[in-house]
Amino acid sequence: MLDLMPDTATSVTLDPRWDTLTHRVAGDFFYSVRTTGVYCRPTCASRLPKPENVDFYATCAEAEAAGFRPCKRCRPRGDSQQAQQAALIADVCRFIEDADEALGLDEMAARAGLSPHHFHRLFKSVTGLTPKAYAEAHRTKRVREGLATGEAVTAALYDAGYGSSSRFYERSDAILGMTPKAFQTGGAGDIRFAIGQCSLGAVLVAQSDRGLCAITLGDDAEALAHDLQDRFPKANLIGADEAFEQTVARVIGLIDRGQALDLPLDIRGTVFQQRVWQALRAIPTGETRSYAEVAEAIGSPAAVRAVAGACAANALAVAIPCHRVVRTDGALSGYRWGVERKRALLLQEGGHV
Numbered sequence: 001m002l003d004l005m006p007d008t009a010t011s012v013t014l015d016p017r018w019d020t021l022t023h024r025v026a027g028d029f030f031y032s033v034r035t036t037g038v039y040c041r042p043t044c045a046s047r048l049p050k051p052e053n054v055d056f057y058a059t060c061a062e063a064e065a066a067g068f069r070p071c072k073r074c075r076p077r078g079d080s081q082q083a084q085q086a087a088l089i090a091d092v093c094r095f096i097e098d099a100d101e102a103l104g105l106d107e108m109a110a111r112a113g114l115s116p117h118h119f120h121r122l123f124k125s126v127t128g129l130t131p132k133a134y135a136e137a138h139r140t141k142r143v144r145e146g147l148a149t150g151e152a153v154t155a156a157l158y159d160a161g162y163g164s165s166s167r168f169y170e171r172s173d174a175i176l177g178m179t180p181k182a183f184q185t186g187g188a189g190d191i192r193f194a195i196g197q198c199s200l201g202a203v204l205v206a207q208s209d210r211g212l213c214a215i216t217l218g219d220d221a222e223a224l225a226h227d228l229q230d231r232f233p234k235a236n237l238i239g240a241d242e243a244f245e246q247t248v249a250r251v252i253g254l255i256d257r258g259q260a261l262d263l264p265l266d267i268r269g270t271v272f273q274q275r276v277w278q279a280l281r282a283i284p285t286g287e288t289r290s291y292a293e294v295a296e297a298i299g300s301p302a303a304v305r306a307v308a309g310a311c312a313a314n315a316l317a318v319a320i321p322c323h324r325v326v327r328t329d330g331a332l333s334g335y336r337w338g339v340e341r342k343r344a345l346l347l348q349e350g351g352h353v
Helices: 007-014 016-022 060-065 081-098 105-112 116-127 131-148 153-159 165-170 172-176 180-184 221-231 242-257 271-281 291-297 304-313 339-348
Strands: 030-033 038-040 054-057 190-198 201-207 212-218 236-239
Touching: 007 016, 007 054, 016 054, 030 060, 038 060, 054 060, 081 105, 081 116, 081 131, 105 116, 105 131, 116 131, 131 271, 190 212, 190 221, 190 242, 201 221, 201 242, 212 221, 212 242, 242 339, 271 291, 271 304, 291 304
Parallel strands: 190 236
Antiparallel strands: 030 038, 030 054, 190 201, 201 212
16 A cells, blocks of 8 residues: 555645745745744754654744744744855845955954854855855956946956956956956857757857857747847847758757757856856766755855746856756756756656656
8 A cells, every 4th residue: 555645744744835944045934843833934943854744834923813823933923043144245245246356264264253164154155155156256347347337358358356457367267258358348249140940949149259049939039139249249240051951950960859058158158157058068878966956066055036037047058958857756847948948858868857
């Protein structure tokens, strides 16, 4: 005789809040445990309860009206330790953003009143980035904003706190996805593109002089073309020639038959996004990973939502296989080009859906 899971447990495990609870990620709800008579925050460090003993509540008042008392460990009615730490790190983030020059780890730690080692560990657990990476990301943002407003390249670099323009130029491809001048001009340059048909509908393939810069899917070819124009507003878009049609055919072969695609990619994104995308490319065909597992793989276990955001920002469908990322329970969720396309790709790769 099969030992079936109780209906209550089934409904709890299918609730998205259970996934948040099992990963101890902050959420805007509380949960109660019938066997202990207490209610907690989803981040509580207490032992994970059995799902059949759990109920969810939107507020403390609801949980207490149901007869549960607040947990003394996570103090759901007061500021949790996590909230206090988040506020502390938020203050340091503002400190970093307001600084005219790059700050050292000791300066940041002193602002938080912590030792450099403890501060470094806490900062990464809260933000998903090291203090140095966060400062670098903010400086990159300031450079992007300066270049976008037409500011001279050198002025934009110094205004963002770069003491040496040569150091920035050495890493500009990784930081901006292109040279500062190309970014300033809206990605100006020749981009060849074509729109074909694959088993998933219309597919747009675009290539810069560095490699494939877009593979997008949809039902409306015109909408795909407009999206490309929006992504590269000042680029010289060139319709496909016979040679490029062969490139499109290779991309369709990747989508429809899983054929290898040994073409260079022009990957443009933030430092964090590129870390995520590199991890996605390491997922073997036929396998999946949860958003939490990808966050663990890049060394930022608390950055589950940021990982989901990086997956959504991916413009190179299938070549960067964000379709291989699923919810912890294996369910399919959020795919830029539609969940059914995600399902079809996983089935085509022999994965379990």
